[in-house]
Amino acid sequence: MTVIGGEVATGFEPVREAFAENFARHGDIGAAVCVYRNGHPVVDLWGGIADPRTGRPWTRDTLQLVYSATKGATATAVHLLAQRGELDLDAPVATYWPEFAANGKADIPVRWLLSHQAGLVALDQPVPLNDALAWHPMTAALAAQQPVWTPGTAHGYHGRTWGWFVGEVIRRVSGRTPGRCFADEIATPLGLDFFIGLPAHERERVSHMVHSKPAVDLTTVAPELVPEELRDQVAAWSDPDSFSNRAYMVTDPAAIDFNSPEVQAAELPASNGIGTARGLARMYAALIGEVDGTRLLTPETLTLATNEQAAGRDQVLVAPSRFSSGYQLPTEDNPMTGPNAFGHNGRGGSLAFADPDRGVAFGYVMNHIVSGGHDLRAGALIDAVITSLE
Numbered sequence: 001m002t003v004i005g006g007e008v009a010t011g012f013e014p015v016r017e018a019f020a021e022n023f024a025r026h027g028d029i030g031a032a033v034c035v036y037r038n039g040h041p042v043v044d045l046w047g048g049i050a051d052p053r054t055g056r057p058w059t060r061d062t063l064q065l066v067y068s069a070t071k072g073a074t075a076t077a078v079h080l081l082a083q084r085g086e087l088d089l090d091a092p093v094a095t096y097w098p099e100f101a102a103n104g105k106a107d108i109p110v111r112w113l114l115s116h117q118a119g120l121v122a123l124d125q126p127v128p129l130n131d132a133l134a135w136h137p138m139t140a141a142l143a144a145q146q147p148v149w150t151p152g153t154a155h156g157y158h159g160r161t162w163g164w165f166v167g168e169v170i171r172r173v174s175g176r177t178p179g180r181c182f183a184d185e186i187a188t189p190l191g192l193d194f195f196i197g198l199p200a201h202e203r204e205r206v207s208h209m210v211h212s213k214p215a216v217d218l219t220t221v222a223p224e225l226v227p228e229e230l231r232d233q234v235a236a237w238s239d240p241d242s243f244s245n246r247a248y249m250v251t252d253p254a255a256i257d258f259n260s261p262e263v264q265a266a267e268l269p270a271s272n273g274i275g276t277a278r279g280l281a282r283m284y285a286a287l288i289g290e291v292d293g294t295r296l297l298t299p300e301t302l303t304l305a306t307n308e309q310a311a312g313r314d315q316v317l318v319a320p321s322r323f324s325s326g327y328q329l330p331t332e333d334n335p336m337t338g339p340n341a342f343g344h345n346g347r348g349g350s351l352a353f354a355d356p357d358r359g360v361a362f363g364y365v366m367n368h369i370v371s372g373g374h375d376l377r378a379g380a381l382i383d384a385v386i387t388s389l390e
Helices: 013-025 067-083 110-114 129-133 136-144 161-174 178-190 200-205 228-238 261-265 277-288 299-306 377-389
Strands: 004-008 030-037 040-051 194-196 210-212 273-275 310-313 320-323 342-345 351-355 360-366 368-370
Touching: 004 013, 013 030, 013 040, 013 377, 030 277, 030 377, 040 277, 067 110, 067 161, 067 178, 067 194, 067 273, 067 277, 067 299, 067 342, 067 351, 110 161, 129 136, 136 161, 161 178, 178 194, 178 277, 194 277, 200 261, 277 351, 277 360, 360 377
Parallel strands: 210 368
Antiparallel strands: 004 040, 030 040, 030 360, 194 273, 310 320, 342 351, 351 360
16 A cells, blocks of 8 residues: 555545545556645645655655646746736737747737647757757747648647747746746745756656556557547547647657656756646645735736637647636546636646636646546546535
8 A cells, every 4th residue: 555645634535535546546656636725735645656666755845747737837927927017918929039920920929829829839840859958949940930720710739839939938028048937936936846947956856757558559440440539539640740740749859758857957848847746736826816925916817817718629639628828728628626727737647727716726746647538547636626625
């Protein structure tokens, strides 16, 4: 039986039970979950193994890479700049980044970058990975790229490119790299254990990720045997020229080893944030209320940040998705805890969000990266949070 560390407030025992069950039945190796209610932590749990290669245990201070859950942190930095009047989300990107205007992009507003409507999911010529990690060669390539659909007419998840696009806007406006801006404006004031660009001295605290593939690769199955509701997605995955594949082929090689020190040290504001569940939950709690005297966004800014901007069939995911200006909004597959929640999940299972109606902020991170549509872990924890609240 996995030893669970941490504590829960009275009434939130169901979350501890669900967390333990994730280890016993749903495949967690090392993980942490944190819940804030009305600005105060009510769940802070961790357990399991941080590095299966050595048996190093997961402790209170273990750090975890959270893939696209990073986007919520990056979006928060953008909205802080907008709140101060330094950035207008409805102004053209080229106002702040003149080179971006090339190839028909002069009128694309910042908001369309944030909400995945810019049609800039892919590159005609992938950038060598080392150049992408160095930042400027990638942003130069993206500035020169022509959109793959008419901007503003559709939306599709900019899984990789989003971070460089939005991060470069942050850099141009603030004069700081996106990781430095996040650290100065958000992590330091709130005392968050969360980094976009891992400092070398924090490396020993990071978990080692283990990746699992689906039991059945549907792209190898005869089309007539694929469940009807998945056929469009499987067809897209099988087509190397689809947006679904091209969105993740912007570097050469396309595969990125997110366990590597070089990747973790770089700033990839879409995908390599590293931190604790506590850090994520605390950030989201400070978006919807005060946490130890600090609130990140005013109610007015928060409303503008979380209003729906794009919804419906996603050109990359080939499934329904919903986005505000940088945050995911609830869907049937990712309901969070209510219709007005907002946040972001990450590849393989991580999830962080806030629900202003319930006064709840949630963070879940883990090192067993599960592919496919049958990952029950975050959903089980959310169900337990709702049970505890009710």
